[in-house]
Amino acid sequence: CRRLGAEVVMVYRRTRNEMPAIESEIVEAEEEGVTFRFLAAPAELLRQGDMITGMKCQNMRLGEPDASGRRRPEPVENDFTELAATAVIAAIGQVPCMQGFESLDSGRGWIRADSTGATAKDGVYSGGDALGLSLVTTSIYQGRMAAAAIDAKLRGTPLPVEEKAVIANKFSIYYDHYAASSRNETAALPLAERMADLRREVVATLDERSIIEECARCMSCGLCFDCGNCWNVCGENVMPLKGRLKGDSAALATSDCKGCRHCMDECPCGFIEMIDPATGKYIRASMDDSYLV
Structure with missing residues (x-):
């Protein structure tokens, strides 16, 4: 307007x-x-x-x-x-158009679905903003879970069990490993140009170079990216050869480990975690040296 x-x-x-x-x-x-x-x-x-x-x-x-x-x-x-005023426009939010999907309405203008995307109607799955306003990443996740559930239903196999990874926190990231890099910001038209032509796109998307640079800023939080730090600092040689842990979240169990925590402290992405055998609690690196959580 x-x-x-x-x-x-x-x-x-x-x-x-x-x-x-x-x-x-x-x-x-x-x-x-x-x-x-x-x-x-x-x-x-x-x-x-x-x-x-x-x-x-x-x-x-x-x-x-x-x-x-x-x-x-x-x-x-x-x-x-x-x-x-000469006109009043309601702009209090967004809801999906439920025309044709009235039977799936939760009663509040949204579709209700379980964690697999299954709705109350057999064979109908839903995800994304039809369930509630959220992020693109949430919609992608919901689509992936629904696809897995549909595949399992058609094959007559059990639903896949989703692995719950421990979330890496700010204390488990070794920031000095990463080169400082500024975020690539999207460009917007100058004010005068925004107001002059409604056909112009106001906010541009990132170009290919900027997208690649943004991807390179990823810190791979909680997921090994094969840097080799753990292998380099392990004095007992209990770590697998460089490359063995890439993308693998399986625990490393060995009786030769002395529990020095060097691998955990030098892991840049917070992938390595140790468990205190006496308490069964996770040990994490932290800035205040409070390791048990």
Whole structure:
């Protein structure tokens, strides 16, 4: 609307800090002249005949945090503001179109599915934003799980058991192993060009060189990438030859290991973990030397 020449006021019942929006999109809207009116919630549309002339807004204040962790907006009693308008557009979120899929509706406008993507209707699987707004990586994962479940169902075999890897934390990564490298940012059109032509794509995608550079920044968190550090520092020669652990998450069990932790401390990606035989607890490298977790 702003790029079409309208004066746009966006009403939001919390403050900018609580907005569940991508920061870059908020900044771009501000740059392009969208006015934000915070701590206000729509209460009534004002009309003259069939025409909307404005909107009455309930002024709000922030209370205690709710289940989302954001401070709950509370109405200020008998405190209203009127905004003039020639059009009012609801922009409170996204939901899937359930036309033709009414039988799969969870009752809240979303499809309900289990961890394999199976819905209440036999033979129908679902994933992605039809289950709830999330990330592309989540959708890819859900598609992979659904494909495995469908394959198992058609073959009449048991569902594959998903391995749960231990998540590498910030203390288990050896940052000095990696060369410092800045993130490749996507380019956006200058403000004047954004406003001049609606047919132009505002935010460009990364080019091939930038994509390759981004992939090279991967730290392979929690997954061996065959650097050979463990083999080099092991004084007891109990580590397998370089290359044996690449992509393999199997535990290494040997009676020759002295438990010096050098391999674990020198592993750049946090792949190697040790277990205290006395307690059965994982041992992890950490900056404060608290190894048992």
